[in-house]
Every structure is written in C-alpha cells, then in structure tokens.
Amino acid sequence: ALAGILAVTVVYEYQFLPRAVPYGKLTVTLHSGPYAGIRTTPSRAAYLIQLRADLSRMAAPSDRLLFFYQVPAFYLFWPHGVATNSVWISSPKGLDVNDDPGPLPPPTLAYYHREQLLPDVVVRIIDTVGLTKRQLRQSYCGGLDYDVALVRPFYAVFRRPPGGLTPVVVSQAGR
Secondary structure, X not given: OHHHXXXXXXXXXXXXXXXXXXXXXXXXXXXOOOOOOOEEOHHHHHHHHHHHHHHHHHOOOOOOEXXXXXXXXXXXXXXXXXXXXXOOOOEOOEOOOOOOOOOOOHHHHHHHHHHOOOOOEEEEEOOOXXXXXXXXXXXXXXXXXXXXXXXXXXXXXXXXXXXXXXXXXXXXXXX
16 A cells, blocks of 8 residues: 555656646756756747846846746846846736736835836736737836837837836826
C-alpha cells in the first residue's frame, strides 16, 4: 500500500504543474536571466527571451518601469528603478485582465501623485491581437497618456512622451 501511495504521489508530482502544463511539455531550459535553469514550454521560453530583449532595447537603466496586470515576476528582468506602489497590480475584474481597459487602481494613481513620480516605460501584459496602436494608447495604458513604443502578441510597451504628464494630471485623470 505504501509503495502504491508513493508511486501515485510521484506520478502526480511530475504530471501536472501550475497552469495545468504537463511536465512532458516543459522541454526548454532557460540558460540566462532570472529564470536560468528553469524548464518551460518552447512558446513560453520564446516569450520570456523576447521580453528580456525588448526591455533592454526599449528602456535605459535610468528609466523607471511599471508592469501590469498581475506579473510580479517580470520585475526580475529589470534590475533598475521601478515606479509602482506594488509589484502585483491587480485588475478589479480579477484574473481576466484582457478585457480591462480601465485606469490603474486608485492607490497606484494616488502613489504617483504623492511621490511625484511616474513610470518612464509601461509594459502592459495583454493579448494585443486585433488591437490597433490607437486602441492600445487610448484604452490599455492604465489611464496614462503614453506613446505606444512596441507591440508584441502578448504585451505592449508604452513610453512617456518627453515633457508628458505630471503626477498631478494623472491623479486628476484617475478620479
């Protein structure tokens, strides 16, 4: 009986992982960056490698970053400054964040106003397929009037325009 319990435990340990990805599909080992040594799917590996490359191309070490929604681990790709009151910004809509064009949460906007700072680069994790740059800029930058700098299938990168918004303007826009 004990051998049977151990066998079942081992099988289930290696059969399913978070997000219901079978262990057998984790065929790529990442060799650099914050996920070095971790096995993942080929598509997720490509996504993480592309994100890391895009960050190094799109942002300077002096830039402050903001990632949203619900991707706290992506801050591991950025060893420099961030502009957020929380690394885990959640959508009021819960886990289904693709349909949430709403502004950033009021505590985040209040933080920007209080601290008198804004992110220089914003990375919005969203399925961008079918969205135009205009739609992304108007509806998916958290209420910030930033320029679309880069669009990938699963995220968009926005950059604050030179001489752009101040935290006071952002605070009033979020009300």
